[in-house]
Amino acid sequence: MAYSKTKLRLFVDTKAGKVPCAEADKNFIDFLIYLLSLPIAAAVRNLKEKNLHMAGGGSLGHLYESLEKLPNSFLQPNQDKSSLLNPRAPVYATGIPLTLSDYDFNARKSYKCLGCYDHVAEVPNLTCSKCKGKVNIAMSYVPPSPANFPVAVEGGFLKGLATYIVIDNLEFMPLSTKMFVSLLKKSGVKDLDAVDEIEVDLGVEEDLKLLKLSLESKTILISFYFGDRSGHGFLDVKMIPSIVTAIEVLYRLI
Structure with a gap:
């Protein structure tokens, strides 16, 4: 199965060795929400x-x-x-960049009672607790896919219009300039010129490393970018033109 990549824009204070926050679209936040449903x-x-x-x-x-x-x-x-x-992951969503559960929801089966039709099980040939008949009539699972809704529905969990800010421990919230500047100040950033913007592409390997870090650390973005103590980071990154200058005046006023 081919997995699409998503992007994450990291704001990196290289001198201090910090990643105060990152900017993400719905695809990345969809992935984080999906992790919560993962067994x-x-x-x-x-x-x-x-x-x-x-x-x-x-x-x-x-x-x-x-x-x-x-x-x-x-x-x-x-x-x-x-x-x-x-x-099996209990939550179904289409369009998640990395579906860690390899279970095919389209092949999911349930079984109803042959006698009273009142009880359902995921394992066939159980005995119905009501009529004592066999629960063995196969029924297919109908996922809540976009095709099942009368209005246009995107894949994933969130609507696609918003941009989000993600902090080092993976807390996220809708992006606002004031909040972004406040996060930089709380992180001890005194000079915006010291903050680099770095865009990364996230595929299966990077998503799995994020999952690993989320289970063992509260400084996920720092570990994700800077890697271990020997300096071996997880990412193949590229610098992008800075947009920090556009909010520099606001930063100095707050």
């Missing part, structure tokens, strides 16, 4: 497959491997190890 096991599996170990030894990774190695004979008869290791 922990799915997140760990994707990081493990890319050999991205979490800081501090990666305890969740060891937990995942322990279950992976556990013989099926230790599980209850109604439990399936594959479903525990590969849980």
Whole structure:
């Protein structure tokens, strides 16, 4: 499956080694919201497959491997190890740049009761608690896709008109010039000339690294840009023409 890239504009104080904030469109914020719906096991599996170990030894990774190695004979008869290791994301959204869950919602099946039609299950051939009949009539899942709405609906979670500001710990909010300047001041930026604007393209690899950092750090943007202590960053970046000068007067007045 081909994944589209999204862009993120980082505001970097190189001298201080800080990334006070970043500017993002809906695609990046859609991705952050999607992370909230992602089951922990799915997140760990994707990081493990890319050999991205979490800081501090990666305890969740060891937990995942322990279950992976556990013989099926230790599980209850109604439990399936594959479903525990590969849980399905409960939230459906189209157009997310990186869909970490590989589960195809179009193939999702539910099963209704053969006798009373009142009960539904995701596992076939269970016994209905009401009529004691078998729950085995297959029904297809209908996702809340844009095609199912009478008005035009974009992919993802958010409308596409707004631009957002994202701070180092991944908090985000709609962008305003006053808020942007306030964030720079709170970060200790005294001279706007020291702030570089750097645009980065985010694909699958970068998104997975963001996921990793979100599980182990509160300074995600700093770690994402500057990388480890040896200076090996995560990003292939390019400088872009600065727009900071346009708000310099406001910065000095606030």
